[in-house]
Amino acid sequence: MTTATTRSLAYLAAGILAGAAGFAWTVAALLAVGLLAVTQLGGPAFLGAAWVTRRLAAVERRRVGWVLGRPLDEPYEPAAPGTVRERVAQVARQPATWRDLVWLVVSFPLGLASGVAGLVVTAVLLGAVAAPAWLWAVPNDRAPWPLRPLLTTxxxxxxxxxxxxxxxxxxxxxxxxxARAVAAAANALLAPGSHLRLVREAARLAETRSRVVDAQAAELRRIERDLHDGAQARIVAAGMTLALAARKLRADGGAVLPDVDLARRQLDDALAELRRLVRGIHPPILTDRGLHAALAALAADSPLAVHLQGDPAGRYPAAVESAAYFVVAEGLANAGKHAEASECTIVLARTTGALEVTLTDDGRGGADPTGGGLDGLRRRVEALDGRMTLTSPPGGPTVLHAELPCES
Structure with missing residues (x-):
């Protein structure tokens, strides 16, 4: 109780000086920025004034910790580099900039009133407690009757x-x-608002989702590698062993040769199925040589005449390359199976912060954008904060467009 009261009293006493200093700075800053606003120095003056205002507000947030037990968090959004005009716009858009200014104005009358009240109450009570030590030296002959016996005897x-x-x-x-009333007012103006809390929560969720997506992509690559280096290698070895056995049996004229040939065909079918499974999980070429090379291999296996445009050397995050690959794979499959297309064009375009994939076929159109395969692709793209659209009027052409955020 004593510690909390002492801290509260210190907070109220310091509030008198802090409020006066903040109010004086606010008046000076508003005058300076207002006069310089019509000159080239307006932008730098605003940024400088905002920097000082934030430092004063930071002191206030630490002072509030004397009462609340912890300093207030800073409410500012991270500043992006840019020109003076862009930085001024960034600072001016943040509500915390103006809430700091409001607090520096409000804190002067609030701090003065609460500080004086707190100090007077404390001084009167402590003076009363210590009355025998000092009151004898103060003449009180003219004190009114109710107080005269208390003051003079x-x-x-x-x-x-x-x-x-x-x-x-x-x-x-x-x-x-x-102290708590003043601290509550400071908390209302200086603490992070709901907008910033939502921004930070969205950034945290985006970061955690990115880690989940990367972990999923790494797990798919591990499964592909295990299948390629494990089961597929053993099947190839078994097929080679059966081929040698078949060669020996032919030389000896064994009767089990048809069974050996059947086993070889079954192994070949299993190997082909396993390779299709591996490509469906995560094509090895996508990891080794990148998206352009993987799409070129996909186009080579397609029955359509496929034209691929884009940067052959371009590399993108693993999750982005995987999503783009399967968008194109599903689009080519649909164009060949359902659209009766004969020709298809794939365009990879790197824009600011995004990879755009556009697949256009000359089929009969009329594709259903809510189909199961396309809906799964849309969810995969949206998991990366991307967008996918399908335009397919009757008679064609069908255009499948995906935009995938790509910061690196």
């Missing part, structure tokens, strides 16, 4: 001490209440 001074001790808890409660 020794028993009355000790009675003041007793009264002061009885009222100390009341004074401490008043000081705590004043």
């Amino acid at each position: 020794t028993p009355g001074r000790f009675a003041l001490t007793a009264l002061g001790l009885l009222l100390l808890p009341v004074g401490a409660a008043l000081v705590l209440w004043l």
